[in-house]
Each structure stands twice: as structure tokens, then as C-alpha cells.
Amino acid sequence: MKLAVSILAAAALSAAALFPAFASATEAAPPANADKGLALELNRVAPGSAGCLLTFVIRNDTGRAIDAARYEVVLFNKAGLVEQLTTLDFGALAPAKTVVRQFDLPGVSCPNLSRLLVNGPAGCTGGDDNRTAAPLCTAPLHLSSRTDIAVIQ
Incomplete structure (x- = not known):
């Protein structure tokens, strides 16, 4: 189980390193309804x-x-x-x-x-x-x- 978690964590870090623009774009995206109300x-x-x-x-x-x-x-x-x-x-x-x-x-x-x-x-x-x-x-x-x-x- 610990090995699976380690592999998933390494994969996530690798993806973030390979696609930094995607990672920051998804974090900074406002909620879909942020412009209403x-x-x-x-x-x-x-x-x-x-x-x-x-x-x-x-x-x-x-x-x-x-x-x-x-x-x-x-x-x-x-x-x-x-x-x-x-x-x-x-x-x-x-x-x-x-x-x-x-x-x-x-x-x-x-x-x-x-x-x-x-x-x-x-x-x-x-x-x-x-x-x-x-x-x-x-x-x-x-x-x-x-x-x-x-x-x-």
C-alpha cells in the first residue's frame, strides 16, 4: 500500500513538473459562478x-x-x-x-x-x-x- 501511494505521489509531482502551466491554471481558476451575484x-x-x-x-x-x-x-x-x-x-x-x-x-x-x-x-x-x-x-x-x-x- 505504501508503495502504491509513493508511486502516485511521484506521478503527481512528475506531472506538475512537466505541465506547470496546467497546474497553475487549474489552481488559479475562479469558481464557475464567481461572476454571478x-x-x-x-x-x-x-x-x-x-x-x-x-x-x-x-x-x-x-x-x-x-x-x-x-x-x-x-x-x-x-x-x-x-x-x-x-x-x-x-x-x-x-x-x-x-x-x-x-x-x-x-x-x-x-x-x-x-x-x-x-x-x-x-x-x-x-x-x-x-x-x-x-x-x-x-x-x-x-x-x-x-x-x-x-x-x-
Whole structure:
């Protein structure tokens, strides 16, 4: 059994050495649906005038305009307890456009935060025909964070 594993490992290393462009291309390939939905990044966390200032970068890759996007979020402290439940209104999101939104959360201590849970949409409207809003509200969220605070759903 160990010999078979060794042979497989040697074959994999040989293939990677012979075809480095293929190996790096497959590792760097984005997920098939990466261009659909909304990309939401927690970009910066800093003390604000009222509490903790959260800066988000959001990109609308749904292919449709979103007139108003609101999401319910839960902030957890380092002890794992809910610090605050709130709704963040990201406003209008044009298709294929990246925007920055900031939220100053009163009474929240930035150093005490550990994670942010996006519970889900709290309401949104899209285009002239609000029947299209429901799919836009539930568009896949691609979450990321450039801070020490994890962003999850």
C-alpha cells in the first residue's frame, strides 16, 4: 500500500513538473459562478465618531440594477456572543459596478468584534419591474474580509 501511494505521489509531482502551466491554471481558476451575484468585502474596520466604522466594498455582478439592497447582519464579540443585530442599507447597486459603503455603528467596540454574520436580505428593489427584485435579493453573496473579522453567511 505504501508503495502504491509513493508511486502516485511521484506521478503527481512528475506531472506538475512537466505541465506547470496546467497546474497553475487549474489552481488559479475562479469558481464557475464567481461572476454571478454580489461580491461583498469587509475592507476596513476603524473607530468611528459614534462607535465602530465598517467599510465595505461591494460589486453587483447580477447583470441587473438593484435600486436598494439591505442586509440584516449580526456582529459577534470575541466571546462569541451577539454584540449587535442591525440592518445595513447598501443603497443602489448598478450592474458591473464596484462601490464603497461605510457604516458607523454606535456603541460597538471595533477591537471586541470577531465575526460578522450576514443573516440575509432585509429588502431590496430592482429596476422598473419589482418582480425582478426577489431573485436579486437572493443573489449569491461572495463574502470576504481584509480585516481580522470573519464575514460569514
